[in-house]
Amino acid sequence: MTLPGGRGGMVLTVNKRFTRMFAVSEQRAQGLVLEDLLELMTLPEDVRAELRIAWLTVPVSAPETQRGSFQWIGTDGMPLEMEWYSAPVYEGEQVLGRIYTFHDVTAERTAMRMRARFLSGVSHELRTPLTSIKGFAEFILEQYRDQLPDMAREYVEIIHAQASHLNNTFRDIIDLSRADAGELRLKKTDAHLVDIIIDAVAGMEMRFKERQQRVIMDINDDLPPVYVDVDRIMQTINNLLSNANKYSPEKGRIVISTKAIYSAEALPPSAPPDVTLPAIMVTIIDEGKGLSPEEAVQVFQPFYRAEEVRKAKIEGAGLGLAVTRGIVEMHRGKIWAEPRAAGGGGVFRFTLPISSAALENGK
Incomplete structure (x- = not known):
């Protein structure tokens, strides 16, 4: 756990599991600033650099949660796969510090x-x-x-x-x-999400015309870049637009919008608690029947199909959204669906973290 003070906060304590994993004793860790502790941890340099950017760009008092994963060789010489999670610790409404947890997921992976x-x-x-x-x-x-x-x-x-x-x-x-399994290989590069969205919409133009649907793009050209596999994010947007096209009525309207999110307060109430920020949020809204609260939770499960979809005998195996979730989460993003409001309609949102290079350059 870290408390305010120094770059990344001052380390209050670490447990025995941490000392075994990273070869840093409890006595040596206590009182260090997080930046110095990170230098002492037994880690590959590329992992250390990634954690430095993730941890030191978020103030100790920030309400955001973070998560990530990395691979390395443990102190016993065996390859390990680790997931980490960082969250604020509250007393009442005040943030006292941050806690960092590590989970060895080698067996599961x-x-x-x-x-x-x-x-x-x-x-x-x-x-x-x-x-x-x-x-x-x-x-x-x-x-x-x-x-x-x-x-x-x-x-x-x-x-x-x-x-x-x-x-x-x-x-x-x-x-x-x-x-x-974490084996979907990503070829990441800095890219502008708006360009990917425009290309995806253009590629589906004939499908929208067949159903006389109108696509409205409410997108911001000045968004900072994201560090992504362009083809996989194109696949993500295509899957979501395909769903909107399939489940919206003929002559319906589909809206796709973007927004830069720099704080948890700027997220919609429906957002999960562990969105990695800052990020770009993409929202796709259609005029279909939408999802019930239960369906909105289950819709990303493999082979799941909503009751209305099964009744209407709409073609599909229920895999597209599960694949989409996997791709987004491999980019350290989050995806979720909102239950239908009184007027109906489907609402899907996903986030992708802003490129580290853009953050370092202050863009």
Whole structure:
């Protein structure tokens, strides 16, 4: 635990588990400022640099919570995977200090990786014959569409559509299992979220036109950059826009907006308590029936489908939002849905931390 004083706060105490993990004795740690303690901890330099940025940019008295993870070699020479969490400690309404907790998740991550490899292997084996089925259906439609009897053409179109649907389902299963296991490789770079949003909306233009839906972009061109895998964030926005397109009525309106969030007070009341700040928040609002409070909590679970969706027999496996959550959380962001208000409509929000480089440069 740290108290106000010095850069990052003054260390009040550490427990025995911490001393074993990071080879810093309790006597040596007590009274140090957090910046100096970080220098003493047995950590890879890249991890130390990342923690320095995360911990020292948030004042001890700030109400924000933080979380993250890192890999390293423990004092016993074994590879470890660690999750950390930082939160304010209150007395009444006053923040007294901050507590930092570390959780060894090596066993859990190992089990997840084994499951991911199994699911990935099975999905790849199934996708191989499926690709052939889809390819032959495409060939028949391209070469002989006009020569086929109406019923035969309709059957081939069904085969092609269902093969495409199954192919997307297997892709989502692979992505989900890899994200859960921490094996979804990200190629991060500083990027402007507004550009990604504009490209995503443009790519779905025909789908919106088919349903005569209007997309309104309320976005700020002056937002600071985020450090992300552009393709994966594009996938995230595509999934959310696809949901809005699917569940909104024809001639409906879809609004996508952005906002820079620098303090917990600027977050909406529906936000989770552990959003990493400062961040960019993206909101997508549609005119569908929306979600009940229970559905808003469960909608990001794999294979979950809301009651109204099942009744309407809308196509889908219930994997898209689960994959989306995995991608956002791998970027240290948060995603959530808001229960429908009196007027109905779906509301989805997600955050992505502002680039560390932008923070260091004061942008």
